[in-house]
Amino acid sequence: MTQLLSIVTAANAAWNDAFNSRDMEKLAGFYAENATLSPGNGQALVGREAVAGLFRSFIEAGVHSHTLETVEVGGDSNTIFQVAKWSAKGAAADGVTPEFGGITMNVLERNAEGNWITRAHVWNAAS
Numbered sequence: 498m499t500q501l502l503s504i505v506t507a508a509n510a511a512w513n514d515a516f517n518s519r520d521m522e523k524l525a526g527f528y529a530e531n532a533t534l535s536p537g538n539g540q541a542l543v544g545r546e547a548v549a550g551l552f553r554s555f556i557e558a559g560v561h562s563h564t565l566e567t568v569e570v571g572g573d574s575n576t577i578f579q580v581a582k583w584s585a586k587g588a589a590a591d592g593v594t595p596e597f598g599g600i601t602m603n604v605l606e607r608n609a610e611g612n613w614i615t616r617a618h619v620w621n622a623a624s
Contacts, residue, residue: 501570505579508605508613509565516563519556525549528615529606537599537621548618559588565601577605577613583620599623 508527515524525545528534534548535541542548562585569580580602587595601620605613 498570501572501577502567504613505567505570505577505605509567509579509581513563513565516552516556517561521549521553521556524552526614528618529608532615533617535619537619560585560597562586568600572605575607576616579603579605597622 512524512527514520515527525548528545528548530545531543532545532548533541533543534551536551542551564584566582566584567579568582570577572578580600582598583601584596584598587597599620599622601618603618604616606616608614
């Protein structure tokens with residue numbers, strides 16, 4: 498389990514770095530070409546382009562300082578699941594910086610090159 502946690506911790510750090518540095522190409526590369534993502538609104542996006550488009554819209558709206566804190570991890574040498582707490586900040590308005598957060602779950606798989614990529618990603622937002 499320690500090895501799985503190390504893999505997920507490294508993947509989370511790279512994901513946060515790409516998001517927080519606004520590197521959409523790098524961020525999209527963490528997802529499988531046919532990845533599925535649901536942002537907790539009852540809809541699912543399919544494909545790397547759709548995933549990148551959603552995150553691009555968040556960044557353009559001023560979302561920043563994204564973090565992930567792993568709650569649970571499991572799996573095997575080819576597939577890993579993670580449950581984590583996420584948080585981020587929004588664009589400041591009238592001297593107030595909104596904060597967001599919730600729970601996220603993602604499934605990573607080892608691709609043909611041996612790299613870990615996200616196959617499925619879903620999250621909710623706490624009110």
